[in-house]
Amino acid sequence: MTKTDLLTSPLHSRHTALGAKMADFGGWLMPIEYPGGGVLKEHEAVRERVGIFDVSHLGKAVVRGPGAVDFCNACFTNDLRKVSPPKAQYTMCCDEATGGVVDDLIQYYKSDEEVFLIPNAANTTEVVRRMREKLPEGLELENQHHDYAVIAVQGPRSDEVLETLGLPTGHEYMSFDSTAWNGKPLTVCRTGYTGEKGYELVPRWEDAEALWDALVEAMKPFDGLPCGLGARDTLRTEMGYALHGHELSMDITPNMARAGWAVGWKKDAFWGKEVLEAQRAEKSCRLSWGLLVEGRGIPRAGCLVKDAAGVEIGVVTSGTMSPTLRKGIALALLDRGVAEGDTVTIDVRGRDVGAVIAKPPFVEAGVHD
CATH class of the missing domain: 2.40.30.110 (Aminomethyltransferase beta-barrel domains)
Structure with missing residues (x-):
């Protein structure tokens, strides 16, 4: 695949204007690092101050209708009924026959009739395909990959950056707010992939540039930096966070990845439950x-x-x-x-x-x- 074949985020022009080093990431042309320090300086900024990441390549999908939560619960490993709105939850989509991980994702519990999903970029189409095959009558499943952007604000000063923009902070971990910024809808979620306190902001695709520009200005007093996916990888590896295709895959089950904490073992059913229970009992993997x-x-x-x-x-x-x-x-x-x-x-x-x-x-x- 050539660079001209790759998809681009709504912030692509911002990255090229900053001189970012760009590379293929899950079929998307994304920033790996920026001039002026690269991965080391960006990593340090997040650990000590604040950094912002464009992760708009991540997928987005929504399940709507009566029984939306129960349907997601029957598909994915974690038990969404252990939390209540407005909370997000890490979960996995496993293969029914092998227990291998098709993808790991975040599910946003908005209501019993609406669950918003953020899968990995390269796996969104497959997750949606598998869900469509099982979708009960009366439920709607929409792939919204290009409807929303995702901007991560990560680091000890992340609260202050959001407060500068008048955005809500102080959330409990994995909770979110459906709010607005400059009159435009925005979801603010207390999540991240760096190990530091932070947020992931989900604006509409067309609102992403204005929000990014405002965040760049808001973090300047804190010596914050725009950060590429290179620093995101070193940050997540220091925390031992799994990356799909590496620590999780069709050949690496939740048991092998020590991700059993994200499996609702007491649920009646989820994809791959029987094979995962057998592997868990065998204790040989x-x-x-x-x-x-x-x-x-x-x-x-x-x-x-x-x-x-x-x-x-x-x-x-x-x-x-x-x-x-x-x-x-x-x-x-x-x-x-x-x-x-x-x-x-x-x-x-x-x-x-x-x-x-x-x-x-x-x-x-x-x-x-």
């Missing part, structure tokens, strides 16, 4: 762990992991240089029997690099502040 590199070396996805005897015990699913720790970190699927604190080696381009098994997060952050 590989599990996700963190790896802290000792010495020099940056592990990447696909690197093999070996135990002290040189026996292969797993594979790296994500790896990076941690800007906070100034050392390599990784997430990996490892055989059962390993334990926190065990020493392993990672094959990084043919060179054995030592690492210690750890439980993420790798850093402390303020997501629940």
